[in-house]
Amino acid sequence: MTTRSVTHATFTLRRTYPVPARRVFSAFADPRRKAAWFNGPEEWGSDEHSFDFRVGGREMSRGGPPGGTVHTFNAIYQDIVENERIIYSYDMHLDDTRISVSVATFELRPVDGGTELVLTEQGAFLDGYDDAGSREQGTRDLLDALGNYLAREATDA
Amino acid sequence: MLPSLPIHAPDRPPHSLIQSSFLLERDFPAPAATVFAAWAEPACKARWFSIESLHRHLDFRVGGHEFLYGRSSCGRRFTYEAVYREIVPDLRIVFSYDIRIEGRHGSSSLASLEIAPHGRACAIRYCEQGIFLDGLDSPRGRFNGATLRLAHLAGLFDEKSLKH
Numbered sequence: 001m002t003t004r005s006v007t008h009a010t011f012t013l014r015r016t017y018p019v020p021a022r023r024v025f026s027a028f029a030d031p032r033r034k035a036a037w038f039n040g041p042e043e044w045g046s047d048e049h050s051f052d053f054r055v056g057g058r059e060m061s062r063g064g065p066p067g068g069t070v071h072t073f074n075a076i077y078q079d080i081v082e083n084e085r086i087i088y089s090y091d092m093h094l095d096d097t098r099i100s101v102s103v104a105t106f107e108l109r110p111v112d113g114g115t116e117l118v119l120t121e122q123g124a125f126l127d128g129y130d131d132a133g134s135r136e137q138g139t140r141d142l143l144d145a146l147g148n149y150l151a152r153e154a155t156d157a
Numbered sequence: 158m159l160p161s162l163p164i165h166a167p168d169r170p171p172h173s174l175i176q177s178s179f180l181l182e183r184d185f186p187a188p189a190a191t192v193f194a195a196w197a198e199p200a201c202k203a204r205w206f207s208i209e210s211l212h213r214h215l216d217f218r219v220g221g222h223e224f225l226y227g228r229s230s231c232g233r234r235f236t237y238e239a240v241y242r243e244i245v246p247d248l249r250i251v252f253s254y255d256i257r258i259e260g261r262h263g264s265s266s267l268a269s270l271e272i273a274p275h276g277r278a279c280a281i282r283y284c285e286q287g288i289f290l291d292g293l294d295s296p297r298g299r300f301n302g303a304t305l306r307l308a309h310l311a312g313l314f315d316e317k318s319l320k321h
Contacts, residue, residue, distance in 0.1 A: 004248055006269050008178065008284050055262075076240060078255055078265040079290065084172055087265050087288060089253040091242050101242045101251045103267045105174065105288055120176055122286035124251055124269045126243065 009132030037149035099129035177296035263294030
């Protein structure tokens with residue numbers, strides 16, 4: 001039998017990207033651009049993805065290693081201010097088990113030479129399957145993937 | 158030459174936000190199933206949760222929505238819209254919700270309720286993690302509101318109410 005528990009935690013990550021805020025915002029808002037960086041490890045292959053970027057809209061992403069655990073991300077957009085702010089709540093599942101429910105806030109601020117992104121995630125981690133530490137590490141990796149994508153795109157332009 | 162316009166019109170404060178969380182713990186002299194039902198059943202919930210609301214709708218299942226509309230004590234129109242994210246009968250409820258005040262988005266929050274049975278009584282832990290937007294809504298107001306709501310909920314379980 002599963003031991004039921006809820007652990008609450010918050011973390012904040014900051015990144016500065018050398019591109020204007022509208023480029024960072026559009027990497028979240030434009031389905032084609034988002035698909036270029038918001039995905040699992042390469043060896044997982046392409047995931048199943050649906051995306052409706054508007055307040056009240058949903059996003060779903062599902063994937064995993066071949067034959068392994070299926071990771072599902074289910075988000076609802078709570079707040080969107082163009083080029084400034086995005087808030088979504090999301091739950092994560094491993095196969096059929098819900099392991100967390102969180103709310104993530106992305107704030108974009110113009111700074112010298114680019115845009116500062118401040119991400120704050122407030123989460124409820126369920127039944128000990130996941131914790132804030134591993135979520136924070138996973139989120140760091142994601143923001144690095146976004147940074148690499150933005151840099152690649154700037155070089156290609 | 159035209160004067161330069163402020164980025165935000167005078168009646169719209171610049172975008173800002175505050176993240177805040179709180180935890181409330183209460184003991185109730187009622188079984189876990191009774192306390193759970195007070196959150197899950199529309200008629201029961203209407204007896205204690207936002208009783209001033211003029212309109213309410215509750216679809217209590219994972220992915221289901223809850224909607225309330227009314228006027229706050231200071232006369233402002235508000236809406237409350239929640240989505241249920243996790244439900245374990247008699248034990249746990251997790252939901253996200255948004256408050257709009259006069260049509261403007263005031264806050265987004267994540268709320269979790271845990272119920273621990275102790276024989277014919279139970280203990281609850283109610284936690285909210287919130288984001289308060291553009292000065293429209295405040296962490297202090299939310300904490301006070303949640304404290305008041307749990308007091309209303311406790312009122313359902315006092316001896317007088319249980320005799321009805």
